[in-house]
Amino acid sequence: MISTPTKKLSSTARKAFANAGWVFFDRIFRMATALLVGVWSARYLGPSQFGLLNFASVFPTVLTSLAGLGLANVLITEIVRNKDYSENQLLGTAFVLRLIAGTVSLIAILITIQFLYSDQPVLQGMILFTSSVLVCQSVDVIDLHFQSRIKSKLSVVAKSIAFAFSTALRIYLLVNQFSLLAFSSVVFVEVSLAALILVLIYNRQEGQHMLKWRFNRQLATHLLHLSWPLMVSEFFIFIYMRCDQFMLKELATDMELGKFSAALRLSEVWYFIATAITSSFYPTIVSLKTQNEEAFQRAFRKLLSLLISISLLIAVFITFSASHLIDLLYGQQYTGADDILIIHIWSAVFVFMGVGSSYWFILHNEQRLLLIKTITGALINIVLNFVLIPRYGAIGTSFATLAAQMMTAFFMNYLIRQARPIFFAQTGAIVDMLKLTVLREWLKRTA
Incomplete structure (x- = not known):
């Protein structure tokens, strides 16, 4: 569906579809398993305890971006371009930076929960287990290497094996009716x-x-820049995607949080x-961006x-x-x-719009615009949550999330002059969708 001007790029596009297929396999496998184990857990624990189990992942989820240093797409871009530094330098530098950031983030969480939940040792233990992902994600630079080579199959194999093992462990805990702390420890085992x-x-x-x-210290400075x-x-994306759960716990009830x-x-x-x-x-x-601007835009x-x-179908x-x-x-x-x-x-x-558009900012070196957009989205979400949660509970939070995402991913692209090309591309994409342009081109090529 993403056409390219040369045979080489067409071949790459086919590899990209195959690569996406492996990622789809991994996620569908997880979805199918979640229907069994996740729902089983929700029924076994009930809304209140199920809400607490999910709440334990709020802190590490919010700090995942800080621990990852925003290096994912930057590192892939640098590996593909491969101009000034070797891949061993790129991977080694990114690994050390992420390891340091992950460790600092974990320590920050431990200090924070000592103040907030000093009287809830079980919740502290749950948050400690779920926060282990912050340190372990430093190894994900290997996954980024595979992505840059369009070899996600190898990452899928590794993570699927770990997920299958952790799923079996969750089933064992359910059958034997273990505690909440035991369920949260499975996250540490999996990562x-x-x-x-x-x-x-x-x-x-x-x-x-x-x-x-x-x-490489010079490379580290370059990557961080x-x-x-x-x-x-x-970080702010996670704030307005996860502050809902934190604010529901504080402004509503555990029952609302569970639902x-x-x-x-x-x-x-x-x-x-x-x-x-x-x-x-x-x-x-x-x-495409480096070879043919018109083909890139298409x-x-x-x-x-x-x-x-x-x-929209979903x-x-x-x-x-x-x-x-x-x-x-x-x-x-x-x-x-x-x-x-x-x-x-x-x-x-x-x-979906926001994820697809985010790469435009990176390729045009406009990362700061993303920062402006997401801070604005986070503020909108938080303000609306304060207004809507006390009156409407979780339904109010859902409205707040929808409004924040709508403003951040679409309308702000028009309000920010430098981002208007994205707004017009999104609007054109909506028109193409309504005309079934992509579907007709695909049918034409396969006929």
């Missing part, structure tokens, strides 16, 4: 095992070794599609049209099936979660 397998695959399959990585706006931007968490799982589970498609085509789009618009089309499907899904998966104790889901799912349309 540690995934990191170990990634290292083994990289060392054996790629003919490389982590011991060859080298830290490029990535800091993305890091802060991602919102249940709806959130069915709403956000689709976001991987946008990430899988966009990240798989990113190396191709980087190549490909970028087609990518947006594809993402918008998929997100939103419509969930809207009409929400009541049946909540009743089937969670039962009567989660009554009301369907209304939350119906509102929240429409945020996916703008999330």
Whole structure:
């Protein structure tokens, strides 16, 4: 669907589709498993305890962006361009930076929960286990290496093995009725095992070794200069995607938090599609940008049209099936979660838009605009939450999220002069979607 001007790029596009296919396999495997284990957990724990289990992941999720330093797309771009530094220097420098940032973030969380939840040792332990991902994600530079080479299959293998093991462990805990602390410890087991397998695959399959990585201080400064706006931007994205749960716990009840968490799982589970498609085509789009600006613009618009089309189909499907899904998966104790889901799912349309558009800012060195947009979105979400949660609970939070995503991903692109090309590309993509342009071109090529 993303056409390219040369046979070489067409071949790369086919590899990108195959690469996205592996990511889809991984996510669909996780979705199918979640229907069994996640729903089983929700029913076993009930709304209140299920809400606490999800709340334990709020702190590490918010700091994931700071621990990752916004390096993901920057590192992929640098590897693909490969101008001034070797790949061993790029991977080694990014690894050290992420390891330091992850450790500092973990320490910050431990200090914070000592003040906030000194009388809740179980919750402290749960947050400690879930926060382990902040340190382990330093090894994900290997995953970024695979993405840059359009070899996500290798990452999928590593993470799927770890996920399968952790799923089996969750089932064991459910059957034997373990405590909340035990359930949260599974996160530590999964991320540690995934990191170990990634290292083994990289060392054996790629003919490389982590011991060859080298830290370069000058490169570290260069990477941080490029990535800091993305890091802060991602931080505020997580703020307004996860502050909902924190504010619900403080301004509403654990019951509302549990219902919102249940709806959130069915709403956000689709976001991987946008990430899988966009990240798989990113190396191709980087190549197009350096070779043919017109072809890049066409490909970028087609990518947006594809993402918008998929997100609208998902939103419509969930809207009409929400009541049946909540009743089937969670039962009567989660009554009301369907209304939350119906509102929240429409945020996916703008999330898909935002994910597809984010690469434009990186390629045009406009990361600071992303920072402005996401800070504004976070502020809108927080203010609306203060206004709506006391009166409407989780439904109010869903409206706040939708409004923030709509403003950040779409309307602000028009309000910011430098970002207007994105707004016009998004608008054109919506028109293409309504005309079924992408579908007709695909049918024409396959006929």
